Amino acid sequence: MSTIIYPSPIFGPVHSRRLGISLGINLLPADGKVCSFDCIYCECGFNEDHRPTLPMPTRQEVIEKLEAKLQQMVTDGQLPDVLTFAGNGEPTCHPHFAEIIDDVIRLRNQYCPQAKVSVLSNSTMIHRQQVHDALMKVDNNILKLDTVDPLYINKVDHPNGTYDVAQIIDRLKAFNGHVIIQTMFMRGQCQGESVDNTGEEYVAPWLEAVKAIKPQQVMIYTIDRETPAQGLEKATHEQLDTIRDRVIATGIPCTASY
Ligand code: SF4
16 A cells, blocks of 8 residues: 655645645644544545654744745745645644644745645534634635535545534535535445445535535546555546536536546
8 A cells, every 4th residue: 555644844846636836735743644534545544554653743833844945946936836735634633723824825925926825624624713714815725525425424534523514514605605625536345335426326416515505616536546445446537527517517617637
């Protein structure tokens, strides 16, 4: 099994399929993973296989390392298209996530004002007012909604604790359109059970939720790297294109990554 644990707090820049030249900001420990989900497709691997021994980086550490990296990129004449909060787990788990967003926006404005600030999050902390307010300030508030089927979520995303999909949808609506929905579609099996969410029984209710949330955009994608669980398969181009076109037909922009 080949999984990725990213450097922390800054990594890259890397070329992202969805985001362009992206400088990564990883608010999780450098030697393991911290996430409120434990997705069977996570490129960082399963939580229990990557328990960290190091702490999360401090707010000061994030800012100092980011500023040094941006200064170097300015000197090299290679500025990022986007500063992306991602890495070894869920960025909104960091206790100072909101303050760090403010710091990063300030540094972006100072060093690379054309760059976007993006956050990739699994949506589990958006009930916290500070997290909601911070996400309202970023350019690309990219929030996961893999399905609206609770059984499927439990089988595939493995939330730690309670995950009430109706509440998540309500909180996604509360962004009043300042949100990009990100959804993984895949096929195959895990431990003898189907994990295929490309069928109508999954797509139709998911599409209804998307229409209710009214996001500025939807990003659908499929497995791109080796996964910790065996038996998972990519959704086909045709399946992704069909789902993408159904979203676009509702008037919401949608991209598919294969
Ligand atoms: S939400 Fe993201 S980081 Fe967390 S387990 Fe799922 S894929 Fe991995």
